[in-house]
Amino acid sequence: MKDMVKQFDELRRAHLFAQADDAQLATLARVMQEVELAPGDTLFTHGQAAERFFFVRSGRVKLFRISPEGQEKIIEVVEPGQTFAEAVMFMGSQGHYPVNAQAMTDSRLYAFDQKQFLKVLSESSEICLGMLSAMSRRLHMLINQIDGLTLQNATYRLVMYLLEHAPQGLAETTEIELTTPKGVIASQLAIQPETFSRILAKLKRLGLIEVNGNHITLRNLRGLRSLAYVPVPDDTA
Amino acid sequence: MKDMVKQFDELRRAHLFAQADDAQLATLARVMQEVELAPGDTLFTHGQAAERFFFVRSGRVKLFRISPEGQEKIIEVVEPGQTFAEAVMFMGSQGHYPVNAQAMTDSRLYAFDQKQFLKVLSESSEICLGMLSAMSRRLHMLINQIDGLTLQNATYRLVMYLLEHAPQGLAETTEIELTTPKGVIASQLAIQPETFSRILAKLKRLGLIEVNGNHITLRNLRGLRSLAYVPVPDDTA
């Protein structure tokens, strides 16, 4: 009993399930399956028929596309508490995964069968709204990515990444520990590892940051923001 | 009475409303407002608080972002029968439009108030599913855009555009009438008008297409596809 409550709390970390009540989660818990992945394991591939979506319990999964030449572009790295591939279930009768999914580390997931989930969904407007909320977030994220890719240069994107991953505070200086290999970050930002390196070196030369391996010190947040700033009203209502 | 039925059919052109029954649409029809726009009119801007979403009855509306330097990138051109900005309603209590919206032509829209619509939504799982379906389409579209922007070059994107807008058939030759100004297409593909022109000229030189103003003849579909082809299983189940 205690275990189930803990499991529910785990699921509720996802926006998708945040508003669901215990009964609904109990129904879901009955139909979900556990999945374990080792680093490098492929969960599904681009174009494959989509039958389930996933919740990440632990580990990290990368969602990516591959060019004809083998180049890989990571669309998103999914972390514990997040769901992914939910969207596919609504592409008509038979959806196909729009990306590849591969474990970056040992990972434990829950898998939800499309058909069974749709049944739960039709009876729970809470989960339905959670679904819409989760998808809406992804939508915004993708629009921001497109904006960065088309209207901004590589330096902008990298600086944005640093600022987004910095603990937000009032100080002029802050520290970041890169938890992801630099090559992976580069792929997310759609730049080559070489360029990634060079931009970091440039920022260092400009006195804006210091780099020690995966530890980066942002020395001049104002300066960095002025490189990256876009005049968007902030989200505080 | 007849008028209402016609109006319902009009709304049902949108995936969002496709599965809604007459009663639900009647409720919606009661709360929706008509909006008329002249070419160039701004409907909303990036960052503005989002209170309504829209259905296009006639005309065309472009959704776009602007770079600090004033460069414009069109994310999508919305056509009659489509809805847009639905996603914003689920970003917590107070969403903000993630893009600018501006009429390209004289346009007539229906506007739906967020609060009132959410009430209808909570009572109609059909509309909820329609919503999920509409958003899921957008999601796929955006992922494909990102793919094109990061893993493919400008020629690929342009050829893809041509192929997607060609009447699909078995013939080796087909005709396209560009309904959108070339500059607008260029912005959608995230290339400059000059580059757009040059790529068309190149394809012409290669004997793959013929260009007469806005009328384009695809002379060699196999050749074009081989420029653009990506090995993705097709959507036929």
Next chain:
DNA sequence: ATTTCCCTTTGACTTCGGTCAAGCCGGGTC
């Protein structure tokens, strides 16, 4: 008919980021 305006095209040049190649560094293994 002529002018104007804007969209489009063409040409010359620039530049950002990619590619290729070589070296570096830290961690694991034997």
Next chain:
DNA sequence: GACCCGGCTTGACCGAAGTCAAAGGGAAAT
């Protein structure tokens, strides 16, 4: 210790697409 290996960095070079500038062409206005 010596070795290897993968991830990262640095340098030299290249090329696709952007920028700047000018000219062509079609439609609307005068």
